[in-house]
Amino acid sequence: MSKPPILIARAIFPDVITKLEEHFEVDTNQADEIWPKAKLIDRLRGKHGVFTTSSERIDAEVLDACPQLKIVANMAVGYNNFDIDAMTARGVLATNAPDVLTETTADFGFALLMATARRVTESEHFLRAGKWEKWSYDMFAGSDIHGATLGIIGMGRIGQGIARRGAHGFGMKVVYHNRSRLDAATEAECKASYVSKEELLRTADHVVLVVPYSAASHHTIGAAELAQMKPTATLVNIARGGIVDDAALAQALRDRRIAAAGLDVFEGEPKVHPDLLTVPNVVLTPHIASATVPTRRAMGHLAADNLIGFLVHGRPLTPLNPAVLAAK
Ligand code: 8YV
Numbered sequence: 001m002s003k004p005p006i007l008i009a010r011a012i013f014p015d016v017i018t019k020l021e022e023h024f025e026v027d028t029n030q031a032d033e034i035w036p037k038a039k040l041i042d043r044l045r046g047k048h049g050v051f052t053t054s055s056e057r058i059d060a061e062v063l064d065a066c067p068q069l070k071i072v073a074n075m076a077v078g079y080n081n082f083d084i085d086a087m088t089a090r091g092v093l094a095t096n097a098p099d100v101l102t103e104t105t106a107d108f109g110f111a112l113l114m115a116t117a118r119r120v121t122e123s124e125h126f127l128r129a130g131k132w133e134k135w136s137y138d139m140f141a142g143s144d145i146h147g148a149t150l151g152i153i154g155m156g157r158i159g160q161g162i163a164r165r166g167a168h169g170f171g172m173k174v175v176y177h178n179r180s181r182l183d184a185a186t187e188a189e190c191k192a193s194y195v196s197k198e199e200l201l202r203t204a205d206h207v208v209l210v211v212p213y214s215a216a217s218h219h220t221i222g223a224a225e226l227a228q229m230k231p232t233a234t235l236v237n238i239a240r241g242g243i244v245d246d247a248a249l250a251q252a253l254r255d256r257r258i259a260a261a262g263l264d265v266f267e268g269e270p271k272v273h274p275d276l277l278t279v280p281n282v283v284l285t286p287h288i289a290s291a292t293v294p295t296r297r298a299m300g301h302l303a304a305d306n307l308i309g310f311l312v313h314g315r316p317l318t319p320l321n322p323a324v325l326a327a328k
Contacts, residue, residue, distance in 0.1 A: 052081070058083065116260045
């Protein structure tokens with residue numbers, strides 16, 4: 001029997017490709033070219049499944065051009081690159097890659113928070129530029145992490161990981177805001193208290209954003225919210241570009257409306273708002289929160305296992321639109 005054809009839309013670990021080749025006729029983009037939509041459609045025609053990253057947008061136009069497509073497996077927990085309704089309407093299954101990246105991403109959230117609050121990159125640039133001539137009492141004096149109030153917006157698995165690190169590791173007071181309140185046991189485990197968004201912005205010393213991107217979460221932080229924060233506060237975004245109004249943030253950083261920001265994601269990335277590149281009090285990283293070798297490998301294998309689970313055995317591991325399965 002011939003193997004079903006699939007596409008791997010971006011470069012990935014060779015062992016993930018090998019695993020998929022056992023079950024499928026595999027077309028790859030191992031050169032890791034950034035395909036325009038027309039090229040993606042061209043390569044996707046006739047394929048039964050596709051392995052995507054969050055850079056590939058799968059919408060109604062793509063789906064209509066590729067009617068053989070049965071499953072889109074994202075190597076990412078976030079799936080705002082998918083039009084889920086369009087997939088469900090056409091009976092196409094969507095899967096993501098949750099859980100395997102939770103702790104790694106929470107680690108990075110903390111790394112970015114600490115680098116931001118303690119001005120790590122700003123001071124390194126100063127040193128590398130040969131400007132370090134003497135010690136002085138206020139040189140790169142930042143703000144404390146231990147004992148401070150940590151405000152987390154978006155208290156899913158990664159948000160909870162950041163809360164646990166803050167509360168248990170650094171003795172922080174943790175407050176959170178989320179669409180729904182956590183159960184009492186989870187709140188106790190994270191030592192986190194539920195507050196309104198306004199109270200969080202007003203009281204937190206450090207605000208970390210871990211909310212999924214949607215029309216409802218677009219510009220969760222804009223000029224009005226930045227104005228509510230303490231002038232000594234830091235803001236960290238490891239969620240998605242578009243959660244923060246980057247132009248408003250650059251202005252707030254320039255005006256010292258808030259002390260500093262740490263950003264791993266950007267509106268329109270990989271382009272970065274030019275004003276963010278010129279303000280000194282921001283730490284910028286290129287969307288690497290999940291980037292450890294074991295975690296990226298686990299994400300790749302989970303996406304592959306979803307393709308195999310569904311197309312070979314009829315049982316995907318982490319479906320996003322299970323209504324498609326029920327309709328089969
Ligand atoms: C990925 C991410 O690196 O999982 C997510 O949602 O943003 C990152 O972990 C990236 O999206 C690759 O698909």
